Amino acid sequence: MPQFSIAHRTYRTKGDAKETIRAILYSYPVGSRVEDEEHHLLLLDLLDMHPHAEVKIGSGVEAFAIAPPQRGPYPGFRVIRTDGTYIDFSYLECLQPRTYRQQVLNVMGDEVKQTKTDYFESRRAAGTLCSDSSGQLLDTTNTAVSYFQGPSFIEIATEFAESLGGWEAIELTSSAEKGVGRFVDRDLAQRWFAHHQSRAVFGLLTQQESLRLPRR
Structure with missing residues (x-):
């Protein structure tokens, strides 16, 4: 059966996803901010x-609000921005x-996901599982590896794509539309991996601290 996804959320159809978003839209009065945590996170991934x-x-992104009608x-x-x-x-x-940019970003994230796992394991082995923001002690069920101390993942990926002449210069396998594709050119994949390693600055946060970071 066809499915539609927004980040990790899966819906039976695109229509079901649309109705979920409409329910959020009409659950707040015009001019008010979206206060519910889950609503905020869904809108971040939707954006x-x-x-x-x-x-x-x-x-x-600092917050979301309900805008008055523009047409109709x-x-x-x-979007209420941090500035x-x-x-x-x-x-x-x-x-x-x-x-195509979104497809490439999905693949880029998949190509380097092991680096975040390795960072977490290195911190656990060193006995330093605590939030780099609040100092709160962490456990494996409440830990997020974050880019909050340096350039964001999108900034790092955009730098790499621009160095090649743009997103279209990165050829993906045919499964990329589902977000599980690969770089066709494996040498280019290694160059991306090296670029990411040279620019990524990881840190640990609680899951809630990570989720409420301004989206970049």
């Missing part, structure tokens, strides 16, 4: 699917087929 996500995110009678979502600016976005645009 990442927007074809112009980088423009919408800008300096980073229907409200929408508004105090804001911009509206269409959730329907987010539900369109993923752009």
Whole structure:
């Protein structure tokens, strides 16, 4: 049976995902902020699917709010950025087929995911499982490896893509549309791995600290 996903969330159809988002939209009055933690996290992952996500995110996402209608009678979502600016976005645009940039980012993340696991294991072996932000002691069920101390993953990936001339220069296997593809050129995959290693600055946070970081 066909399925539709928003990050780790799986829906029976795209229509089911749309109804879930509409329920969030109409559960708040116009002008109010989205306060529910799970609603906020879903909208963060949804915004990442927007074809112009980088423009919408800008300096980073501080919060979401319900925007007044722009055309017609229907409200929408508004991104409140960390620099105090804001911009509206269409959730329907987010539900369109993923752009090639989004497909490449999915694959890039999969190509380097082991580095985050290795970092966590090194911290556990050293006996330093504590939040690098609050100092809170961590356990394996409440730990997130985060880029919060350096450039974000998207910034690192964008640097690499731009050094090649753009996202289209990275050829993916045919399974990339599902977010589980691979680099066709394995030498290029190794170059990406090395670039990521040279730029990534990991740290440990609690899961809630990580989830509430401004999205970049």
